[in-house]
Amino acid sequence: QTVVTQEPSLTVSPGGTVTLTCASSTGAVTSGYYPNWFQQKPGQAPRALIYSTSNKHSWTPARFSGSLLGGKAALTLSGVQPEDEAEYYCLLYYGGARVFGGGTKLTVL
Amino acid sequence: QLQLQESGSGLVKPSQTLSLTCAVSGGSISSGGYSWSWIRQPPGKGLEWIGYIYHSGSTYYNPSLKSRVTISVDRSKNQFSLKLSSVTAADTAVYYCARGGDGLDYWGQGTLVTVSS
Numbered sequence: 001q002t003v004v005t006q007e008p009s010l011t012v013s014p015g016g017t018v019t020l021t022c023a024s025s026t027g028a029v030t031s032g033y034y035p036n037w038f039q040q041k042p043g044q045a046p047r048a049l050i051y052s053t054s055n056k057h058s059w060t061p062a063r064f065s066g067s068l069l070g071g072k073a074a075l076t077l078s079g080v081q082p083e084d085e086a087e088y089y090c091l092l093y094y095g096g097a098r099v100f101g102g103g104t105k106l107t108v109l
Numbered sequence: 110q111l112q113l114q115e116s117g118s119g120l121v122k123p124s125q126t127l128s129l130t131c132a133v134s135g136g137s138i139s140s141g142g143y144s145w146s147w148i149r150q151p152p153g154k155g156l157e158w159i160g161y162i163y164h165s166g167s168t169y170y171n172p173s174l175k176s177r178v179t180i181s182v183d184r185s186k187n188q189f190s191l192k193l194s195s196v197t198a199a200d201t202a203v204y205y206c207a208r209g210g211d212g213l214d215y216w217g218q219g220t221l222v223t224v225s226s
Contacts, residue, residue, distance in 0.1 A: 001173075036212040038156075045205055045219050046148075046156065051212030089156050091213065096169040098146075098158040 002026055004092050006101040011109050012080050020104045021072040022090030028071035029092065035073035036091040037066055039084075040103075046089060050075060082108050111135040113206050113217035121200075121224050127193040131206030131217055138187050139164055144209035145189045147180060149202040150219075157202075161209055162189060196224045 003025040012018040022035060029035060037050040048057055050066035053073065063079045073090055085108040090101040117129035131145070138145065146161035160170035162180045170178045179192040193200060203219040 034212070038213070040156075045216045046213075047216070048212055048214050051214070055211065057211065057214060091156075091158070097171070098161075100148075100156040100158060103155045 004101040006104045009105045011107045020075045034093040037075045038089045115220040129191045151202045
């Protein structure tokens with residue numbers, strides 16, 4: 001069974017920079033896994049932020065960026081805002097299958 | 110602006126079949142190049158991909174749920190549906206529908222389904 005692993009929790013100060021990562025139990029994450037990133041706030045549906053590693057949706061704030069880093073998919077928030085406090089999920093494509101990571105709870109403090 | 114809206118029974122008895130529908134507005138479900146997905150989230154837990162269907166009707170399901178899941182499309186009503194059979198308390202979750210375009214780009218607001226007698 002494929003497992004996608006994210007940091008359970010991270011804390012960042014307002015205005016700071018933080019990187020969240022997404023690892024695959026099958027090995028290094030490449031662009032062929034089409035990493036997606038989502039933000040979810042309490043009581044809300046997930047909101048898509050990044051697709052295909054680094055592509056932003058029209059509604060994605062500029063401070064969010066996606067990349068590959070050390071064999072993992074990465075989501076970097078630069079100039080963090082208080083409203084960025086949320087749960088963040090990655091999603092990887094394994095051929096036709098899709099697997100979500102367990103999520104990272106980001107605290108802005 | 111594409112919108113998706115889930116609907117269906119909020120309470121299902123154990124061993125019965127969960128049935129949900131996702132109505133799509135602001136776009137045609139028959140448009141090529143898109144898939145239509147179901148995702149769920151148990152209370153207080155993370156997201157789990159259930160499966161998807163292409164406009165062509167071909168499907169792909171989570172292997173852990175495959176024996177119990179059916180996703181179908183009703184083009185005349187511009188909606189797609191989820192059926193999950195033989196449910197247990199472990200199937201209690203918020204169920205989301207989403208479009209697979211540029212990733213999973215558009216999501217419904219979700220609907221809570223509780224499995225209880």
